Structures are given as C-alpha cells and as structure tokens.
Amino acid sequence: MKARLGPSDDRPIAASEEPTVDGSGLVDEQRRIDIAATIWAETVPLLGTLGERYLASRGLAYYGEEIRYHAGLRMMVAMMTDAITGEPCGVHRTLCARCACGPARGKKLS
Numbered sequence: 001m002k003a004r005l006g007p008s009d010d011r012p013i014a015a016s017e018e019p020t021v022d023g024s025g026l027v028d029e030q031r032r033i034d035i036a037a038t039i040w041a042e043t044v045p046l047l048g049t050l051g052e053r054y055l056a057s058r059g060l061a062y063y064g065e066e067i068r069y070h071a072g073l074r075m076m077v078a079m080m081t082d083a084i085t086g087e088p089c090g091v092h093r094t095l096c097a098r099c100a101c102g103p104a105r106g107k108k109l110s
Helices: 023-041 050-057
Strands: 067-070 075-081 088-095
Touching: 023 075, 023 088, 050 067, 050 075
Parallel strands: none
Antiparallel strands: 067 075, 075 088
C-alpha cells in the first residue's frame, strides 16, 4: 500500500529548487499592488456603512482605520502589509451581503 501512496523511505528526496522570477512576474506583482492601492484609495471609513452593519450582525464592532468600506464593490477592505518592512502589499476584501446578515455568496474578485 505504501508504494502506491508515495515514495519509499529508501528513495532520495530531491532538494527543493529556488523559484525563478522572470520580468513578467515582477510586472504582475506591481500590477497587483497598483490595483490594491486603487481599491484602498476608493474606500471610506467603516462607520455608518454596510460593512459596519455586517460586523454588527456578527456581534462585532470596529472603530479603527485599518478596515474600511468600498461602496462600489460592497466590500470591507483591509490593507495587507509586509511583516518585515511594513510596506503595503495587497488588500483583503470581504464581500458584504445587501442585507448585512452575513457574508455574500459568490465569487470574489481576483
């Protein structure tokens, strides 16, 4: 059975190779960060929004600035930062249902 599930203990394990990044990967990364920055720039404070009602429906309250609301996308948005540098590196989005009674169903945007 073990032979069918994976390598045996006597088989050498290949060393992992360092991933290579070509120029197109760097462009994609910068584009993703630019899109995230645009989404963040279009947000408003959470207070008085569907995002605040969404949190309240889950028994939560939030008064900080790290989570905001994007009315056009109907999403709560949180800025993601690099753990070492603190630089913005993306956004986390939570799609809110119109009734604010739980998370909306369906696909999130990429």
